Amino acid sequence: MIASPTLAGRGTSRAVHRALFVAAIVVGVAILMFPVYWIVLSAFTPSQILFSPHFDFLPLHWSLANFRTGFQVVPVGSYFLHSVVLGIVPACLAILVALPAGYAFGRIKFFARGGILALIVFSGFLPIVASIIPLFELFKDLGIIGTWWALFLVYTGFLLGFTTWILSLFVARIPIEVEEAARLDGANEPALLRFVMVPLLRPAIASLFIVDFLASWNQFLLPTIFSTSASTSPLVLGISQASENPQLHSVAWGPQAAFGLIVVVPAIIVVLFFQRRIAGGLTAGAVKG
Amino acid sequence: MLRPYGYIAPLLVWWGMIIAYPLVRAIYLSFTNSSPLAPTTTFVGLSNFESIFAGGATTTAVEFTVVFALCSTAVEILAGTILALLFSRLRPGFGWLIGVVMIPWAISEIVTATAGAWLFNAQFGMVNGVLHALFGIRPVWLSNVTLARLALILMNSWEFTPLAFLFILTALTNVPRDLVEQATVDGAGNLKTYQHVHWHIVKPVVLGIATFVTAINIVAFALPYEMTGGAPGTSTLLVAYQVYVLAIPGLQYAQGAALGLVILAMVLVVAGTGGLLLRRAERRLA
Numbered sequence: 001m002i003a004s005p006t007l008a009g010r011g012t013s014r015a016v017h018r019a020l021f022v023a024a025i026v027v028g029v030a031i032l033m034f035p036v037y038w039i040v041l042s043a044f045t046p047s048q049i050l051f052s053p054h055f056d057f058l059p060l061h062w063s064l065a066n067f068r069t070g071f072q073v074v075p076v077g078s079y080f081l082h083s084v085v086l087g088i089v090p091a092c093l094a095i096l097v098a099l100p101a102g103y104a105f106g107r108i109k110f111f112a113r114g115g116i117l118a119l120i121v122f123s124g125f126l127p128i129v130a131s132i133i134p135l136f137e138l139f140k141d142l143g144i145i146g147t148w149w150a151l152f153l154v155y156t157g158f159l160l161g162f163t164t165w166i167l168s169l170f171v172a173r174i175p176i177e178v179e180e181a182a183r184l185d186g187a188n189e190p191a192l193l194r195f196v197m198v199p200l201l202r203p204a205i206a207s208l209f210i211v212d213f214l215a216s217w218n219q220f221l222l223p224t225i226f227s228t229s230a231s232t233s234p235l236v237l238g239i240s241q242a243s244e245n246p247q248l249h250s251v252a253w254g255p256q257a258a259f260g261l262i263v264v265v266p267a268i269i270v271v272l273f274f275q276r277r278i279a280g281g282l283t284a285g286a287v288k289g
Numbered sequence: 290m291l292r293p294y295g296y297i298a299p300l301l302v303w304w305g306m307i308i309a310y311p312l313v314r315a316i317y318l319s320f321t322n323s324s325p326l327a328p329t330t331t332f333v334g335l336s337n338f339e340s341i342f343a344g345g346a347t348t349t350a351v352e353f354t355v356v357f358a359l360c361s362t363a364v365e366i367l368a369g370t371i372l373a374l375l376f377s378r379l380r381p382g383f384g385w386l387i388g389v390v391m392i393p394w395a396i397s398e399i400v401t402a403t404a405g406a407w408l409f410n411a412q413f414g415m416v417n418g419v420l421h422a423l424f425g426i427r428p429v430w431l432s433n434v435t436l437a438r439l440a441l442i443l444m445n446s447w448e449f450t451p452l453a454f455l456f457i458l459t460a461l462t463n464v465p466r467d468l469v470e471q472a473t474v475d476g477a478g479n480l481k482t483y484q485h486v487h488w489h490i491v492k493p494v495v496l497g498i499a500t501f502v503t504a505i506n507i508v509a510f511a512l513p514y515e516m517t518g519g520a521p522g523t524s525t526l527l528v529a530y531q532v533y534v535l536a537i538p539g540l541q542y543a544q545g546a547a548l549g550l551v552i553l554a555m556v557l558v559v560a561g562t563g564g565l566l567l568r569r570a571e572r573r574l575a
Contacts (some may be wrong), residue, residue: 021378028372029386032393035447038415039404050413057418097299104296113293120300123308125501126556127508129529130549131311133318133542138311157307164300189292218397220511225537236399240515253407260400271395275388282452283459286494 039264042257043067050254066254070242073255075230076262082227083217083234083263085148090155091212094163095205097156102167103193107179117168124161132225139226146228154222159212166284170204171197207281210274214267235263312553319547325540337547341535347548350526354555357442357527358506364446365502366495369453374483376454377461387458394451402515405444406431409516431517434524441512441525449502456501460494461487493570500563504556528552 042050046063049055070076104110105117135154136145144150174197182196198205220236227233242259243252271278319337323330341347372390379386393401408414409430417427430436464487472482513519513530526534529552536545 021375025375025379025386028375029389032390032447032450034415035401035404035408035444036392036396038408039400041415042404042407053412055413055418057415097303100296101300104293108293108296110293116297116301120304120308122560123304123312125504125560126308126312127529127532127549127552129508129510129532130315130546130553131308132533133536133545134311134314135307137314138306153303154307157303160300160304161308214395218395218399220397220399221533236397239399239403253403253410253413256403257407260397260403263400264396267395267397268392271391272385272388275385275391278391279387279455279459283456286456286459286497 036264039257039260042253043261044258045254047252047254066258070238070255070259073243074238074241074259076235076238076259078230079233079235079238080262082232083236086151086155086219086223086234087213087217089152090159090216091209093152093156094159094212095167095208098160098163098167098208099198099201099205100193101164103171103197105164105168106171117165121161121165124158124165128158128221132221136225145226146232148232150226151223151232154226155216155219158219158222159215163208163212166208166281167201167204169284170201174200203277204281204284207277207284210270210277211281214270214278217267218263235259239263315546315549318543319550321543323543323546325542333543337543341544341548341551346523346526347528347531347551349523350528350531351551351555353438353524353526354507354528357438357445357509358503358559360442361445361449361506362499362503364442365450365453366457366499368446368450369455369457369498370495372450372454373457373461376458387455390454391451393448394455396448398448398509398511399515401444401448402511405440405512406516408444409440432521434521437517437521437525441517441527444516445506445509445512449505452505453498453502456494456498457491460491464490493567496563496567496570500559500567503559503563507555507559508552528555 041057041059043066044059044063045055045061046065047069049061105113139145139150139153144153178196178200179192182192187196217234218236219234223232223234223237227237239256239259242255320332320334321330322333322337376387376390409416411417411427411429411432414430416430420426420428428436430440468486469482472486477485508529509527510529510533513525513527514533517525519526519530519534528548532545532548532552535541535548539545
């Protein structure tokens with residue numbers, strides 16, 4: 001550095017840079033939050049104001065009327081409980097099934113290992129809608145249409161590919177020395193899995209539980225087809241039940257937004273609280289260990 | 290060696306029952322006349338594929354699905370990259386903002402679709418509220434073919450931009466610091482460093498996540514289901530929704546299965562292309 005004026009000039013340009021940077025982030029986040037604001041605003045604004053041509057989209061008319069209207073039609077308490085059950089049980093089942101499989105794929109060399117794993121992972125990306133007719137017929141033959149079993153079976157089935165894949169990546173990252181030490185101490189393989197691998201995999205298991213929970217909580221097509229009665233319906237089905245279809249241009253968006261908000265708020269809380277864990281689980285495949 | 294197979298047996302049984310068997314069965318069904326309306330199921334060759342493409346609606350749906358998926362991917366990757374570049378320079382202590390950006394991803398597609406239907410409502414929607422306040426216009430989004438398609442793409446891109454963002458951000462934060470410092474010492478400016486150091490390392494991740502979101506975009510279901518119902522006309526039918534319309538309300542199991550195979554083929558093409566590009570990029574990196 002020769003002359004100080006350059007330094008001063010650099011200081012101002014850095015401040016300008018910083019201001020531009022902050023402005024860009026604020027604009028980006030604001031655009032992303034625009035639909036969220038719309039849902040919250042609509043949920044708490046009475047329909048007659050929401051559908052008035054003079055409504056200025058500001059949160060000045062707080063009311064719980066939409067929630068009351070929605071709750072009259074849909075048993076929100078039991079739907080909420082169903083959503084929690086459908087969020088937790090398939091996530092646990094998927095992890096239970098994927099843990100030994102993930103260990104095998106991540107650690108043991110066996111015939112066609114890569115091929116089998118690739119097939120299972122890839123099939124997880126195939127459109128669910130292509131399988132619904134055969135699944136429906138299968139469940140009819142098994143006599144489990146309309147039961148929790150049908151829902152647990154399909155929800156878990158569609159989580160398995162991703163869960164196994166990510167677990168196998170985390171298993172492969174655990175140093176082999178850990179395992180060898182446990183074996184020297186006389187641990188047999190089931191004990192090794194239970195008392196050495198599972199504790200080491202706890203962060204991965206937590207990440208996958210959260211991601212799987214969110215996937216099931218938000219699942220829409222599966223309950224539309226396989227939840228045939230109100231006794232197993234999750235919250236997502238309550239949204240359209242809370243009112244008429246928007247294509248009819250009926251004045252029903254308010255209760256839909258209120259119900260949508262009940263679906264969205266727990267998911268948002270989970271994302272804000274467990275953001276790091278979710279990122280760790282989701283992006284494990286993209287990070288070379 | 291029985292050992293590994295004991296570990297993967299529960300997975301294989303579950304996967305076989307819920308994923309593999311239904312797909313194989315769908316392939317079989319697509320060559321029959323299966324329907325709750327048909328008294329007996331017989332083999333009909335390729336006639337289901339002929340009849341689903343006979344009306345023209347399916348051809349439109351396939352074409353629009355391709356446009357929808359590719360445009361969504363372009364927006365998602367572009368917006369995700371811009372956000373990731375910004376967020377990679379965020380000061381410590383602002384990490385929670387990443388969670389805020391992830392919110393659209395955590396919102397159920399059915400909520401996104403329902404909110405989208407009303408967001409783009411010509412009279413009462415907030416999009417037109419803003420457009421009217423700024424420019425004095427009120428486009429009829431969901432009654433115009435081009436605008437309805439645009440609205441659908443925008444809502445879908447909004448939902449999956451966070452996914453692209455998260456992967457690209459992770460890749461950016463994993464760029465080795467010494468490489469960046471070396472480039473700076475060598476006199477490379479910010480732009481040059483990004484071009485030669487970051488892009489080199491981030492490119493495979495961008496290709497991977499682009500393939501991933503394209504596959505997700507192709508199977509979009511809730512948006513046409515709740516936001517447009519395929520209207521105006523059949524212009525916003527997406528293939529996954531068309532499968533549902535054929536098979537569930539329409540009870541044409543066999544035709545639905547046949548169209549399901551068409552989506553399958555589309556996803557395979559995307560995965561194949563993505564895999565090929567990725568392999569090439571990684572070979573160049575090595």
